[in-house]
Amino acid sequence: MSDRILCKFFVHGSCLKGENCEYSHDCKDPANNVCTFYQKGICLYGSRCRYEHSRTSLPQSLSPSNVPLPSDSQPQSLSAAYNSLLTPSLNHLQQKGDDNNDGEKYYIDPRDYPICSFAAAGDCPRGSQCPHMHGDVCSTCGKKCLHPFRPEEREEHTKECEKKQKQMEALKKSQEIECSVCLDRVLSKATPGERKFGLLTECDHPFCIQCIRNWRSSAPVSGMDVNSTLRACPICRKLSYFVVPSVVWYSTPEDKKEIIDVYKAKLRSIDCKHFNFGNGNCPFGGSCFYKHAYSDGHLEEVVLRHLGSQGETLIADTLRLSEFLGGLQM
Amino acid sequence: MIDFSRVQKELQDCDKDKDASGIRVCPKSDSLTRLTGTIPGPIGTPYEGGTFQIDITIPDGYPFEPPKMQFSTKVWHPNISSQSGAICLDVLKDQWSPALTLKTALVSIQALLSAPEPKDPQDAVVAEQYMKNYQVFVSTARYWTETFAKNSSLDEKVKRLVEMGFGDAQVRTALESSGGDENVALEKLCSG
Numbered sequence: 001m002s003d004r005i006l007c008k009f010f011v012h013g014s015c016l017k018g019e020n021c022e023y024s025h026d027c028k029d030p031a032n033n034v035c036t037f038y039q040k041g042i043c044l045y046g047s048r049c050r051y052e053h054s055r056t057s058l059p060q061s062l063s064p065s066n067v068p069l070p071s072d073s074q075p076q077s078l079s080a081a082y083n084s085l086l087t088p089s090l091n092h093l094q095q096k097g098d099d100n101n102d103g104e105k106y107y108i109d110p111r112d113y114p115i116c117s118f119a120a121a122g123d124c125p126r127g128s129q130c131p132h133m134h135g136d137v138c139s140t141c142g143k144k145c146l147h148p149f150r151p152e153e154r155e156e157h158t159k160e161c162e163k164k165q166k167q168m169e170a171l172k173k174s175q176e177i178e179c180s181v182c183l184d185r186v187l188s189k190a191t192p193g194e195r196k197f198g199l200l201t202e203c204d205h206p207f208c209i210q211c212i213r214n215w216r217s218s219a220p221v222s223g224m225d226v227n228s229t230l231r232a233c234p235i236c237r238k239l240s241y242f243v244v245p246s247v248v249w250y251s252t253p254e255d256k257k258e259i260i261d262v263y264k265a266k267l268r269s270i271d272c273k274h275f276n277f278g279n280g281n282c283p284f285g286g287s288c289f290y291k292h293a294y295s296d297g298h299l300e301e302v303v304l305r306h307l308g309s310q311g312e313t314l315i316a317d318t319l320r321l322s323e324f325l326g327g328l329q330m
Numbered sequence: 331m332i333d334f335s336r337v338q339k340e341l342q343d344c345d346k347d348k349d350a351s352g353i354r355v356c357p358k359s360d361s362l363t364r365l366t367g368t369i370p371g372p373i374g375t376p377y378e379g380g381t382f383q384i385d386i387t388i389p390d391g392y393p394f395e396p397p398k399m400q401f402s403t404k405v406w407h408p409n410i411s412s413q414s415g416a417i418c419l420d421v422l423k424d425q426w427s428p429a430l431t432l433k434t435a436l437v438s439i440q441a442l443l444s445a446p447e448p449k450d451p452q453d454a455v456v457a458e459q460y461m462k463n464y465q466v467f468v469s470t471a472r473y474w475t476e477t478f479a480k481n482s483s484l485d486e487k488v489k490r491l492v493e494m495g496f497g498d499a500q501v502r503t504a505l506e507s508s509g510g511d512e513n514v515a516l517e518k519l520c521s522g
Contacts, residue, residue, distance in 0.1 A: 181393055181428040183339045205429075215428050218394040224424040234429035 006031040047114045047135075047147060110149040120145035140165050167248070174249040180235055181211035186249075197249050199259060200240040203233045209245045216243065242289075264289060275300070332392050337362050337432075344433045353436050355386070363388045367399070367436045371479060372444040376471035377405070380479025384439065385415075386432060396426035397435060404478040406471040408448040408457035417442070418452035487512050491519065 007023030008031065009015035015025065035051035037043035043053065116132035118124035122143050124134065136146040136154075140161040146154045174197070175187050186208045187195045198212035216230055224230070232239050244263045250256040272290035274282035278300070282288050292300035344355045352370040367384040371377030382405060387398040399422055401415030409418040421430060421438050451457030460467045491501040491512070496519050508514035 181336075182333060183336050211428065215394050218391065229424065229427070232427075234427040237427070 004029055008032070046153070047120060048117060049114075053112065053114045111147075113149070115145070115147050119143070170248045170251065170255070173251060174247075177206045177249050179208040179211050180205060181207055181215065184208070195247070197246045199244040199246055199250075199256065200233050200238075201242060201244070201260065202240040203236050203238045204256075205233050205235045206249055207234070209243070212243050332363065332388055332390060334362055336393060337388060340431045340433065341365075343431070351433070351437075353433055353440070355432050355436070365432070366402075367432065369436050369440045369443075371475060372440055375444050376468050377407075377443050377475050377479070380475035382443075382479050384436065393428040393430075396422045396430075397432060398422075399435065399439065404474055405443075406456055406467070406474040407443060408446045408451045408453060408460045409442055410456075411453050412456055413453075416452060418447075418450060487515075491516065 004024035006027065006029045007015050007021050007025055010021065010023070010025045011027075011031070015021055019025075033052050035043050035049050035053055038049065038051070038053045043049050113133060115135040116124050116130050118126070119130070119132075119134040120143060124130050124144075133148075135144045136148055137144050138146050138157060138161055140158065146157060175185065177186055177197070178184065179186050186197055186206065189195050189208060194208060194210050196209040198207045198209035200207075200212070215234060218230065220226055220230060227239055228237065231241065244260050246259045246263075248259075250259060267289040268291055270290050271277065272282050272288055272292055274280050274284070275288070275290070275292045277293065277295040282292065294300070341355055341357070344353065348354050354368040355365055358364040358366055365386040365388070367386050369382050369384065371380035371382060380403075382401060382403045384399050385402045389395045389398060399417055401410055401417065403415075404412065405415070406412060410416070417439060419438060419442055421427075421435060446460060448457040448460045456467070459470070487505060488498065488501050491505075492498055494516075496504075500519065501515070504515040504518045505512070508518060
């Protein structure tokens with residue numbers, strides 16, 4: 001009984017096989033904590049997996065007593081320390097393998113060895129006593145999460161981390177920015193839906209999305225020209241044809257362009273409700289931001305504009321075949 | 331819905347530099363929908379030395395609609411009605427923008443006092459006089475300023491009221507709460 005592995009369903013009190021279960025129903029027996037996906041070589045969690053990534057059914061992790069540990073303070077000497085770590089652990093693993101009558105010989109690639117997930121998350125309580133390898137320190141987030149032997153993972157993490165850092169800084173700067181209409185800080189508004197900027201394409205004056213949309217949609221007073229007042233920036237009166245919502249305020253023109261491009265790309269993936277898969281009629285025609293696709297998936301071809309005899313642009317009216325045929329005398 | 335928090339912020343903001351600008355805005359009651367603005371007459375104009383009071387009503391759509399403003403002090407000016415005090419100013423009508431504030435609107439009115447537009451008049455009589463007989467216009471405007479926009483100084487008012495038999499401190503608080511209006515202060519003092 002004692003060499004059997006603890007049934008994981010029994011642990012949760014939900015094993016339906018009862019006494020016929022091939023796994024042990026004795027809590028004293030060891031649980032199988034080896035990642036089965038890792039055995040097949042396809043564990044997607046990598047170093048973040050909560051199951052053990054070792055090639056055999058290892059009941060325990062390496063014990064600290066017989067393994068020399070890499071020093072935390074010298075990440076650059078990690079690979080040297082790792083080599084000394086590897087030799088005794090290999091012997092150790094091999095012995096275990098013999099115990100289980102599993103004589104398979106294997107070789108651990110240093111890339112396969114996981115790094116300590118506690119250290120990678122910020123702080124390992126065991127410090128230098130930790131039996132697991134601690135990763136190199138990421139200069140951006142300050143966590144020991146860079147695997148010394150997985151260069152692609154390191155590069156990916158560094159990129160991701162720098163991107164996050166940039167976003168955080170932008171968000172921090174945005175906190176201070178006030179809307180010129182309600183005079184409140186945009187990101188300190190009462191409800192989360194209000195905490196958004198409304199970017200005008202032609203100038204760089206900040207407003208909250210609600211305020212600028214309210215202004216643009218307010219009823220024009222008599223004598224008021226919609227283009228020169230309502231669609232203009234309330235501060236500089238520059239005309240902007242549309243407003244782009246954004247949760248952060250930009251600091252460079254490139255950032256602004258990126259925000260606008262991302263917004264437009266998002267709208268282009270949404271089907272236009274006016275076009276309605278070819279059944280409706282969109283008043284915005286070819287300049288609509290939304291997707292104009294027919295129900296079979298092909299996109300509308302826009303050839304609505306052509307040059308007139310005087311060289312001016314003509315916009316063709318929407319012609320329907322039924323109208324054309326109906327007008328023919330046959 | 332009036333954005334009262336914005337009105338409140340504007341009042342605080344205006345209060346901060348009232349000594350530098352000379353422009354004041356105070357609520358008439360607790361509701362913040364009716365306010366009184368005060369602007370000094372611009373130097374170098376017939377309005378110099380006067381203090382002009384403007385009635386402000388905040389509409390429901392504020393700040394997306396312009397505040398309604400009209401002079402409660404009588405003024406002789408081509409763009410201001412000599413009868414009703416109505417103001418003809420584009421930023422209070424079709425050129426309003428929600429980025430403008432009560433203070434900036436009052437600054438615009440102050441600028442209107444120094445630069446009349448007789449070609450787009452509110453008061454035709456005044457505009458005609460301005461164009462045909464500028465000297466008479468200047469003297470009339472100055473006379474109106476002297477008569478209606480120059481309150482006697484606070485000490486003079488206090489002195490007059492004290493002579494009626496009220497206590498000095500009592501008179502000062504009454505004048506302060508009535509915005510310097512001698513008659514209102516007198517009513518307050520009489521009613522207790």
